[in-house]
Amino acid sequence: MATVTLKPIKVPDLRLEADNIKPDAFAGKKAAEIADLHVYCGNSQYPLGEFFEVAGEGGATAAETEVVIDGDVSRVKYIGMKMTAGSVLVKGNADMYVGAWMEGGTITVNGDTDAFAGMGMTGGEINVLGNAGNYLGAAYRGDWRGMQGGVIRVAGDAGSDIGTFMRGGEIIVNGNVDVHVGTHQEGGTIIVKGDAKSKVGGQMVEGEIYVFGDIEVMMPGFQHIGDVDVAVDGVSGRFACYKGDMGERHPRRKGETIYGKLYLKY
Amino acid sequence: MAKLVTDVVCPFCGTLCDDLEVGVSDDGTKILEVYNACAIGAEKFLHSQAKDRVTRPRMKQEDGSWKEISYDEAVEYTATTLAAARKPLMYGWSSTNCEAQAIGTEIGEMVGAVMDNTATVCHGTTLIAVQDVGVPSCTLGEILNRADRIVFWGCNPAHAHPRHMSRYSIFPRGFFTGKGAKGRKMVVVDPRVTDTAKTADIHLQVEQGRDYELLTALRVAFKGEWLPDTVAGIPKKTIYEVADIMKSGRFGIIFFGMGVTQSLSKNHNIDQAICVTRDLNEYTKWNIMPMRGHYNVTGSGEVWGWLHGFPFALDLSRGFARYNPGDTTSNDLLVRDEVDAVFVIGSDPGAHFPNSSVKKIWDLPSICIDPHLTPTTAVCKLHVPVAFVGVETGGCAYRMDNVPIECRKVVDPPEGMLTDLEFLERVTARVRELKGA
Numbered sequence: 001m002a003t004v005t006l007k008p009i010k011v012p013d014l015r016l017e018a019d020n021i022k023p024d025a026f027a028g029k030k031a032a033e034i035a036d037l038h039v040y041c042g043n044s045q046y047p048l049g050e051f052f053e054v055a056g057e058g059g060a061t062a063a064e065t066e067v068v069i070d071g072d073v074s075r076v077k078y079i080g081m082k083m084t085a086g087s088v089l090v091k092g093n094a095d096m097y098v099g100a101w102m103e104g105g106t107i108t109v110n111g112d113t114d115a116f117a118g119m120g121m122t123g124g125e126i127n128v129l130g131n132a133g134n135y136l137g138a139a140y141r142g143d144w145r146g147m148q149g150g151v152i153r154v155a156g157d158a159g160s161d162i163g164t165f166m167r168g169g170e171i172i173v174n175g176n177v178d179v180h181v182g183t184h185q186e187g188g189t190i191i192v193k194g195d196a197k198s199k200v201g202g203q204m205v206e207g208e209i210y211v212f213g214d215i216e217v218m219m220p221g222f223q224h225i226g227d228v229d230v231a232v233d234g235v236s237g238r239f240a241c242y243k244g245d246m247g248e249r250h251p252r253r254k255g256e257t258i259y260g261k262l263y264l265k266y
Numbered sequence: 267m268a269k270l271v272t273d274v275v276c277p278f279c280g281t282l283c284d285d286l287e288v289g290v291s292d293d294g295t296k297i298l299e300v301y302n303a304c305a306i307g308a309e310k311f312l313h314s315q316a317k318d319r320v321t322r323p324r325m326k327q328e329d330g331s332w333k334e335i336s337y338d339e340a341v342e343y344t345a346t347t348l349a350a351a352r353k354p355l356m357y358g359w360s361s362t363n364c365e366a367q368a369i370g371t372e373i374g375e376m377v378g379a380v381m382d383n384t385a386t387v388c389h390g391t392t393l394i395a396v397q398d399v400g401v402p403s404c405t406l407g408e409i410l411n412r413a414d415r416i417v418f419w420g421c422n423p424a425h426a427h428p429r430h431m432s433r434y435s436i437f438p439r440g441f442f443t444g445k446g447a448k449g450r451k452m453v454v455v456d457p458r459v460t461d462t463a464k465t466a467d468i469h470l471q472v473e474q475g476r477d478y479e480l481l482t483a484l485r486v487a488f489k490g491e492w493l494p495d496t497v498a499g500i501p502k503k504t505i506y507e508v509a510d511i512m513k514s515g516r517f518g519i520i521f522f523g524m525g526v527t528q529s530l531s532k533n534h535n536i537d538q539a540i541c542v543t544r545d546l547n548e549y550t551k552w553n554i555m556p557m558r559g560h561y562n563v564t565g566s567g568e569v570w571g572w573l574h575g576f577p578f579a580l581d582l583s584r585g586f587a588r589y590n591p592g593d594t595t596s597n598d599l600l601v602r603d604e605v606d607a608v609f610v611i612g613s614d615p616g617a618h619f620p621n622s623s624v625k626k627i628w629d630l631p632s633i634c635i636d637p638h639l640t641p642t643t644a645v646c647k648l649h650v651p652v653a654f655v656g657v658e659t660g661g662c663a664y665r666m667d668n669v670p671i672e673c674r675k676v677v678d679p680p681e682g683m684l685t686d687l688e689f690l691e692r693v694t695a696r697v698r699e700l701k702g703a
């Protein structure tokens with residue numbers, strides 16, 4: 001595994017758009033070539049080296065390339081966007097679109113991420129050790145495919161609209177979440193280990209949502225269908241099981257109507 | 267004897283009434299009387315006659331005073347500011363005509379601007395929902411002639427669109443609605459007892475921020491499924507009743523306003539309201555329509571729709587159109603320090619944006635094109651007064667139901683004043699020179 005280290009040397013006055021910060025773009029390149037890759041500030045293009053000191057070099061392929069951002073990049077968008085392999089470690093906070101449409105590899109952010117992390121991702125893993133913003137694992141505007149595969153883990157809290165239009169994969173939030181969890185969800189699993197506010201599973205077609213804490217206000221479209229004992233992400237316990245959203249359309253398979261499932265821990 | 271100008275279009279709210287009559291002095295310079303308009307519409311015409319009107323551009327000086335400058339100087343400042351910026355915000359566009367919107371977009375393309383309109387703090391959430399789930403809609407004329415079930419959700423036309431109920435939705439007698447208001451069932455959903463709610467057959471006094479739950483409950487009720495005893499403060503019996511009233515109509519319409527587009531759940535409220543409408547079409551004919559505010563906010567969405575594919579929050583900074591409300595929307599850009607110049611036309615963010623955003627406008631090179639003195643003109647560096655569109659110059663505007671209507675010129679603007687379009691054409695020419703585009 002070859003490591004490329006980016007040390008932030010200048011805070012962008014406007015936000016930086018750096019969709020080139022990913023193992024796929026760094027693989028097979030020397031430090032100087034990497035520093036030459038472009039980033040954008042508004043309508044102007046700059047070399048990456050203007051904002052970061054680059055050390056090390058990329059591996060032969062993305063899978064053999066590790067990118068380490070040694071500092072805070074809370075004004076840098078699109079880190080790890082569309083990456084397919086390798087790894088990215090951010091030692092501070094990151095701005096919007098971390099790992100958006102990511103297909104594979106691993107991203108770890110030691111701090112917080114802003115909105116739209118893991119948007120439309122199909123594979124790979126995102127670990128946020130701080131808090132995540134809104135639209136985690138959601139769909140891009142107008143798209144009916146949110147997160148479709150992979151895993152997102154958040155050690156802290158997450159914002160609103162997580163897993164909107166989610167169709168696969170897993171989102172695990174250790175802390176609390178804001179309103180709208182799994183809206184229009186049509187597959188995949190969302191696990192909230194803290195509390196959720198309200199609008200959980202609205203317009204949900206299928207998939208699963210687990211909430212360990214409380215839901216302040218339940219959606220009226222969920223019906224209690226019984227209790228189950230299950231192990232969820234290493235925690236076993238008794239959960240009340242609800243089906244819904246009863247107002248929404250639902251597919252039929254093998255003569256059976258498929259509903260979304262909401263599990264509330266006792 | 268005064269002259270009477272007929273079939274005048276009111277350039278105030280999204281109802282865009284086209285039956286006004288305006289009495290003008292014989293020499294065609296003064297508006298004496300406005301007939302058929304509501305109070306706010308008439309005021310718009312009369313306001314153009316104000317004696318203390320600013321008629322030349324003004325530049326803010328170091329000491330905070332204003333200095334009158336020529337239109338040429340104003341064009342130069344605007345063009346150089348926009349051309350030098352790396353990510354200028356060009357905001358507003360809702361109280362001007364489509365011609366100005368189109369040429370303004372050309373400037374945005376050349377300088378790599380973010381273009382946004384007032385939908386960003388109004389019905390932008392509606393546009394997000396429409397993109398997510400589509401929209402079954404119709405024209406106001408169809409409602410006049412056919413509708414027998416009217417729902418006003420989170421809007422108060424009695425005050426915000428004063429002639430809406432009398433011209434289209436509640437009182438008029440149309441082709442299939444010969445009994446007028448008597449033949450229509452009116453439901454108002456609002457946490458407040460508004461003047462609109464007072465005229466309703468049924469007022470659902472929904473708990474603040476629980477519209478999404480109530481809309482969901484209606485969908486559950488259509489299917490005859492189980493509901494909790496109360497949802498959003500409304501007893502389930504009432505919800506089933508209202509669901510039946512909606513299903514039993516011949517032609518229904520949901521009108522909605524900022525009570526749902528800008529309260530908790532935002533786009534999801536509209537998304538779910540559209541799904542309610544879609545469900546109802548299993549039983550009878552239903553439509554849904556936003557109560558658009560500014561008279562041509564709809565038009566700016568149309569213009570950008572046909573030019574770049576997105577109706578607001580249009581980011582052209584990288585030379586192609588991008589759109590993602592939350593990232594490319596004005597307030598997010600301002601509070602996150604993502605723009606380095608602000609250009610405002612045909613709207614008043616100084617009054618409608620949060621203080622934190624307005625402070626940023628104050629700090630940046632900024633231009634405001636507006637016939638009036640507003641909180642925005644006060645915080646901007648340059649104020650360019652222009653002729654009133656729909657009063658002193660014509661042009662195309664789109665009504666809330668997406669019907670384009672050609673506005674009329676009633677009187678001349680004060681001597682030597684430019685229209686939005688003329689000013690923007692001159693800025694475009696200068697930006698083209700500067701950018702070598």
Ligand code: SF4
Nearest residue numbers: 276279282283307429
């Ligand atoms: S309802 Fe609206 S368009 Fe009609 S006259 Fe009043 S302000 Fe003008």
